[in-house]
Amino acid sequence: MALATIFEKIVGSEANVAFQAYDGSKAGPDGSDLCIEVKSPIAVAYLAQAPGELGLARAYISGHIDVHGDMYALLDRMWNITTNDLTTQEKIAAVRALGVKPLLMRVPPPPQEMRQSALAKLGSRHAKQRDAEAIHHHYDVSNRFYEWVLGPSMAYTCAVFPSEEATLEEAQYAKFDLVARKLDLKPGMRLLDVGCGWGGMVMHAAKHYGVKALGVTLSRQQAEWAQKAIADAGLQDLAEVRFMDYRDVKESNFDAVSSIGLTEHIGKANVPSYFQFLYGKLKPGGRILNHCITRPTGKEKTFNKGGFINRYVFPDGELESVGWLVRQMEDTGFEIRHEENLREHYAKTLRHWCDNLDANWSDAVEEVGMGTARVWALYMAGCIVGFERNKVQLHQVLGVKLDKNGRSGVPLRPALNWP
The missing domain is CATH 3.40.50.150 (Vaccinia Virus protein VP39)
Known part of the structure; x- marks a missing residue:
């Protein structure tokens, strides 16, 4: 299955968003005012390892996904995924579609992400140093x-x-x-x-x-x-x-x-x-x-x-x-x-x-x-x-x-x- 089509399934075809990927594939409606561009295999790895909101966010923040068009309009159309994330069954289906290889790639989260392990070293939740x-x-x-x-x-x-x-x-x-x-x-x-x-x-x-x-x-x-x-x-x-x-x-x-x-x-x-x-x-x-x-x-x-x-x-x-x-x-x-x-x-x-x-x-x-x-x-x-x-x-x-x-x-x- 082409990458653009996989991303369209994850985001939802009803979102009226176009997709294009580095493998040359395209999906979604022609002429849409919004387009998600998948720029590298690292974006696929992020999504395979965290299907849904978090994986998409990591790929965008790190620059491996670009958004062409208005961000508010995109998130408004993608509301279900940006707020509720995917169900377990949907995540399993997404990982299967993306394949095993992206799961094996080592792609650390972008440096802007606050790791829970780092916070844990500063004490329990809402201890003064951690706050x-x-x-x-x-x-x-x-x-x-x-x-x-x-x-x-x-x-x-x-x-x-x-x-x-x-x-x-x-x-x-x-x-x-x-x-x-x-x-x-x-x-x-x-x-x-x-x-x-x-x-x-x-x-x-x-x-x-x-x-x-x-x-x-x-x-x-x-x-x-x-x-x-x-x-x-x-x-x-x-x-x-x-x-x-x-x-x-x-x-x-x-x-x-x-x-x-x-x-x-x-x-x-x-x-x-x-x-x-x-x-x-x-x-x-x-x-x-x-x-x-x-x-x-x-x-x-x-x-x-x-x-x-x-x-x-x-x-x-x-x-x-x-x-x-x-x-x-x-x-x-x-x-x-x-x-x-x-x-x-x-x-x-x-x-x-x-x-x-x-x-x-x-x-x-x-x-x-x-x-x-x-x-x-x-x-x-x-x-x-x-x-x-x-x-x-x-x-x-x-x-x-x-x-x-x-x-x-x-x-x-x-x-x-x-x-």
Whole structure:
């Protein structure tokens, strides 16, 4: 059987994708706007040794498969394989079709892949040293690279679009301001922002609300970039970002806590202690805003250690349903006052990031290498599809630490003050 035909069977003929292979074979519809080019036998070896999503990803990242056409459109059409992978029977059939020889070739994964054996040497899942390495793997790519992808806001979390026409910068400002309003920030308050990234929330709270804000991140590059940005903005009397684990924060009695995109990295087993820790950092009447990616229900896998996302993007990442997270917050002692799903906003955010990467592709490749740039192109386009198809969601949950008399301090209709 011709190689192109084998790849078409693995991807699915209903995807309306053309295929061409180094052996001269072709498959799929003529004139398709999307084409997968199999460039070398190594691509076949990758697919034989890991049929489905992972093998295709390895072949693409390493440059042994090329994609001609729009990556988002390709992944949207290939949805079943890019999210659900192949069944065992389908994998067996694929290996048989590819033959024994590709199975015997020694083809190591691309260097961008985080090996589980390497993580295991750093301790159990979510031990401090292992968490630090997992964060380093993804966030310490290059600040310049992130500037090209994220834009001036340097916000690597879901934006909130006030309108369909809003720019990415307007939407990121709206996101930080929404968090600030939900937390009811006022001059003189103290904010703890855990997993603060490049300090966007910290600087927004200091600049626009007169809040004394402390941010912490496990990425040294993020912390260094943020401290320079804080100094350049003249906010050093109010804002600070530290390179440290949130669990090592000694200060307490904060008026508010924001957690924007950290919970995904905590791990299910540690979520109860995570909320307990943050509860202990708040004064009575203090508020917490937890903003994170979630599963749409409690039925899906929380963690796929063999999948593309875990190996290349977010090592040790785990997603839970919003219902489960709310229960953990409640059991910790927080009273839940507001919750909303922003998944469509994340799809729009990711589209802007993909456009930014496309616009700066040559510079990005020169900065971080073709393999890493391809990881990003693949993962961000796939995430757009995931959010659009409700395979993942983005939730903000607002909680309050009641005082000893059960008072929340929340106005009767606080939503009137939120954009």
